[in-house]
Amino acid sequence: MIRHKILIIEDNPLNLELATDLLEANGFAISSAITAEEGLRMGREILPDLILMDLGLPGMDGLRATKELKGNPVTCHLTIVGLTAHAMKGDTEIAFKAGCDGYLTKPIDTRTFVGTITRLIASKTSPVATINPKQYHVGP
């Protein structure tokens, strides 16, 4: 069985731990970064199956980091899921415009979180799957 690689870029240690524990418990191989710069470097090195990107990072924010990853031919194919505590209207559009393939709002629902991530990876790795970002918008 392939262990899918996930890179989590998140500056809040508890939220990082929560996502890490949930995903590791379900067989994913997790790497993490707490700044966008570190995340960009690791993204290029690891080429993970999915990046969980906190959009509200201090310094370079997740939206800019997403744009950079999507603009780089080495990393443009990576699946990126934006994670944000913003729940304002229009945030979804901003995230997809930046290049996010999916979008989750905090607090995450631990009961559906892993399933959502699994589906996103499956749709990206399956050659016939078409990506409809809207499908993965999960929010309260």
Place this chain on the structure above:
Amino acid sequence: MVNSSDILKARILIVDDQEVNVALLEQMLRGAGYTAIDSTRNPREVCDLHRKNRYSLIILDLLMPGLDGFQVMENLKAIETEGYLAVLVQTAQPAHKVRALKAGAKDFVSKPFNLAEVLLRVHNLLEVRLLHREDMKRTEQAEVRSQHSESANLAKTQFLASMSHELRTPLNAIIGFSEILADKTFGDLNARQFKYANNILTSGRHLLQLINDILDLAKVEAGGGELIRDSFSVSKALLEAESIIKTLAYKKQISLEFCTASDLPSLFASESKFKQIMYNLLSNAIKFTPEHGSILVTTTLHQSISSDSAPQTKSLKVAVTDTGIGINIEDQARIFEEFEQVDSSYGRQQQGTGLGLALAKKLVEMHGGKLWAESGGTEVKGSTFTFLIPFLNAEPAPALLNTRPGLSAKTVHPLVDAGFEIGASV
């Protein structure tokens, strides 16, 4: 009111090429108590002087060599900033009077002067001028005040939005970890640990609901005009609201009955906001209704009585009646305030954010409607929350009503009720 000492302090400019006229007018005005009097015999100087001194009144001769009084008035108009220029013209020719008034003079005096008349006209003009100035000041102050309150409101809204955001981040950990514990994802818990984990989870979710409600309120207050309307079927939306709320009612064994008129046109409004209004009113009703109680939702077409001032309008009228604890008359307006719950021993038992009704009211008002509560008080038991939303683009829609199998809804005949004043009880 203008007091007379202000009138006497007003700056006056006398413009006349005849030295003797200037002297006469000046002497007369000083004699009457005026103190700030300038004069010039050169009409070309008038604009510069006015620009510098901003006269309250200019007494202007019409016939002067070089530049006549009509041209002076034209030039003055171009530099006037306060929108009101008090010019009193002096003329010996009756034909000039109308022409001067047309050119912008506010009044005239005839030569030779009747001194008493000149003084009275000067006084009257200055009074009007000063009143105008006071009025302008008041308008300006009101504008400044409203700008201040607008920016204060915006600051409040932005603060609420960013606060909600900041609070969600730690809540992610609180809800997430307690959820994992309660779900026993990483191993079993004993009964007490399981209970505590669920307590944390319940409180965390309650806090999240509060934050969401605050954010919703802030959004409504920030962008009142931001309403995306669409035509939708009221009965279908009610059905969807019911399906969301059903479990809550079921838990307390409260019967939930819908009574919907069959002649409702489709509503041109925001469907999601309509459902939110229904959800908030219904969850409020369930919250304050004891077990085995009942809730009735009556939806009708409401027609206002036409009057001279307002034409007849058709509105959707939805009334949510419960058999709950009731609301005292004096509390019936207060419950729509943010964070208010009537402080009865029963009410205090009720978990809630205290924002649901405030939000429902704001959402109804965004649609140009009204929401109010009626209750016979806590002695009688039971309350009715009613709202009206006017039909826009009201077109008859196909009757989609009461197609639900197995529900106790009964069809109400189209009724016109104008039985009570809208909002009078709020």
